[in-house]
Amino acid sequence: LGLFSLPFLDRYERWQRLNAPAGEPPVKLGRTVDDTVEVFDRPSFSATLLQVYWKDLVFEIDEVTYGDEKPRHNRVWYHIKGEGYAHSGKIQPVELRLNPVVRSVPEYGRLAEVTVPYTDTLRDFHNPQKLAYRLYYSTVHWVMDVAQDGDGNTWYRLWDDKFKAHYYARGEHLRMLEPEDVAPLSPTVPPEGRRIEVWLRDQIVIAYENDEPALITRASTGGRFIDGDYTTPRGVFITNRKRPSRHMASEDLAAPNSYDLPGVPWVCYITGGGISFHGTYWHNDFGKPRSHGCINLTPQAAHWLYRWSLPSVPFDQNTWIDEYGTQVRVI
Structure with missing residues (x-):
């Protein structure tokens, strides 16, 4: 089961060279997150326009x-080695x-x-035809068991908390x-x-x-789409419920603007x-409303906020609810 698509393997005959030796910084990589990205x-x-x-x-x-x-909210561009420039909003920085x-x-x-940039999971690791989800860089999952196939490859059995199902991912593609x-x-800062403040007009979060x-x-907070107004509500809230990982999906996956x-x-x-703060891997276009009400952050910022805000979640818990939390003002 390949880690990347065939064109990527053609472009880099030995993709293993991008796996930096211990102690050396990794090569900076990007992954296109939209159906098309212009260069x-x-x-x-x-x-x-050079290519798509x-x-x-x-x-x-x-x-x-x-x-x-323009676009005023995000003027950052990436230069793709040997190719040209692409706007950062459609590219996830990966390793x-x-x-x-x-x-x-x-x-x-x-x-x-x-x-890794992405890894394809299987419903049955003995049968490579039974594909499940493609999992992307920076996503977090619960590993419930470890197995090996006949070739000696290690597979992790992952738990899907939304659909109450299991699927398998290559072990070396995930860091415990x-x-x-x-x-x-x-820890010395009192409750x-x-x-936390969320400034809707400016699309920034301040802790x-x-x-x-x-x-x-x-x-990126809630926006208005063809199927409704999902603007993040103003008000005062608290972060009293947390999960380190969640499969978020529309109730109707066939509906316009659905997500999985x-x-x-x-x-x-x-x-x-x-409505929550959470890490985001399906876009890199922060600075304008894009969500169904949640507050999209980079995975790094979301991780920091998860650790910094109250309550603190024990290492072995997949959900934590408390009576208190850090105050959040959405203004």
Whole structure:
């Protein structure tokens, strides 16, 4: 089962070279997240179009730069080595890191994150025709068991919390998380010294410690689509319910603007209806409304907020609900 599409393998005869040796920084890679991504000769949508990429193509990024004044919310462009410039909004920054596999997991399971651009899962690892989901870089999943096939490859059995099903992923494509990966941040800051603000007009999130910003990051909040108005509600909330991983999907997967997103990482709910902060891997276009009400963050920012906000979630828990949490003001 290939890690990447055939065109990627053609472009890089030995993709293994992109797996950086220990102690060396990885090559910077990008993955196209839209059905089509345009590549230009300059960082501008008015420049000469060189070619069009399709979804899930992986390539090397050798420069990050600013482009024209438009789009104003996101002027960042990536230079694709040997090709041209593509707007960052349709490209997920990724890495290719293979991991040592484990031979067993605790009875309650163990959290793991995908560390390759994507990996295809199987409903039965003995039958490569029974494909399940394609899992993407930075997604987080519960590993419930470990198995080996006849060729000696290690497969992790993953639990799908939405559809109550299992599927298998190659073990080396996921990194087992450690307790320090979810350990609380700023433990000396009292609960009353923490608060979060979401500025809808500016599409930013600010986390304060004793009235001083500890995190300022761009976000994408709820937007208006052809099937309805999903604007993130204003008000005062708390982060009293958390999950390190959640399969988020529309109730009607055939509806317009539906979604089906396994392994959404670092979820901090602020309403009983499911609005939350969470990591985002299906776009990189922060700075404008794009969601169904949730507050989209980069996986890195969502991970930080998950660890920093209250309550702290024990390492072995897949859901945590408490009576208290960090105050969130959506304004």
